[in-house]
Amino acid sequence: GNSVTQMEGPVTLSEEAFLTINCTYTATGYPSLFWYVQYPGEGLQLLLKATKADDKGSNKGFEATYRKETTSFHLEKGSVQVSDSAVYFCALSEDTGFQKLVFGTGTRLLVSP
Amino acid sequence: DVKVTQSSRYLVKRTGEKVFLECVQDMDHENMFWYRQDPGLGLRLIYFSYDVKMKEKGDIPEGYSVSREKKERFSLILESASTNQTSMYLCASSQTSGGLSETQYFGPGTRLLVL
Numbered sequence: 557g558n559s560v561t562q563m564e565g566p567v568t569l570s571e572e573a574f575l576t577i578n579c580t581y582t583a584t585g586y587p588s589l590f591w592y593v594q595y596p597g598e599g600l601q602l603l604l605k606a607t608k609a610d611d612k613g614s615n616k617g618f619e620a621t622y623r624k625e626t627t628s629f630h631l632e633k634g635s636v637q638v639s640d641s642a643v644y645f646c647a648l649s650e651d652t653g654f655q656k657l658v659f660g661t662g663t664r665l666l667v668s669p
Numbered sequence: 670d671v672k673v674t675q676s677s678r679y680l681v682k683r684t685g686e687k688v689f690l691e692c693v694q695d696m697d698h699e700n701m702f703w704y705r706q707d708p709g710l711g712l713r714l715i716y717f718s719y720d721v722k723m724k725e726k727g728d729i730p731e732g733y734s735v736s737r738e739k740k741e742r743f744s745l746i747l748e749s750a751s752t753n754q755t756s757m758y759l760c761a762s763s764q765t766s767g768g769l770s771e772t773q774y775f776g777p778g779t780r781l782l783v784l
Contacts, residue, residue: 560711588770599673599759599775600712607770645711649769654700654719656727657773659711 558583562646562660569636569667577631577663579620579646587648589613589622589629590657594643603631603644641667672696673776675760681782688747690779692760699765701743702773703727703735706757718743719765750783757781 563578581589588607592600604613609624618633629646646660676691694701700719704712704727714727716735724735732754736744743762747754757780761773 592775597777599777600761600773601775602772605770605772651769654717654725655763655769655771655773656714656717657712659713661709661711 558587558648558650558658560646560648560658560660562644562663565643565662565664567663567665569665571638571667571669572635573667575631575633575636575640575665577644577646577665579629579631579660581627581629581646581648583627583648583650585651587650589620590647590649591618591620591629591631592645592647592659594645594662596642600645636665636667638667638669641665673760673762673774675758675776675779677779678777679780679782681784682747682750683784684751686747686750686783688750688781688783690745690747690758690760690781692743692745692762692776693741694743694760694762694774695741696762696764696774697740698762698774699740700763700771701737702761702763703733703743703745704759704761705729706759706778712759715745750781752783755781755783 590605591603593603604615606613606622612621650656703715718737760776763773
């Protein structure tokens, strides 16, 4: 079946450092790809998404490019802030007659001043 | 802004109790979902509803049931709570129109402890 693999966390960075969180997927067909973020004590919220190969999703300084040849959707940010500390989930959508999201296990990011 | 609310942030229940988790969305979304979130496992889909009174099983429906009597409300029911149902429960909603690329909007979650 379809699956999403994320790098193990936590990822610990200093403020203004460059961030990469790796995400690879296994899927049949052409899923849409998502990054959701969960801030402490909150539910998940969409960070960005891409719907087809070579699309780049971006939001709040974060970017991810849908790479079909490497089945990847890595999340990047050029300069992280303390407020970016959160858990990041990579996900893909399956077409099972309805939109079913398959999530990775999540990567915790800790940014220190 | 879409708002998804869940009836409780924290619940403590005893083994064997019947537990109701309520979710309400205010954006007239057709689809509603219940997930559980566990460390190291990410989010797993329990049940999904695409219309009033309609439901579909997700990946882990055993021990759970759902009810959707009104479009804005989706309830998760633990018929007889067990300790292995201790978890964070997240409700989400979405429109149908965007298809596979549609955004799901999540509530803040209910952390359930079953003793």
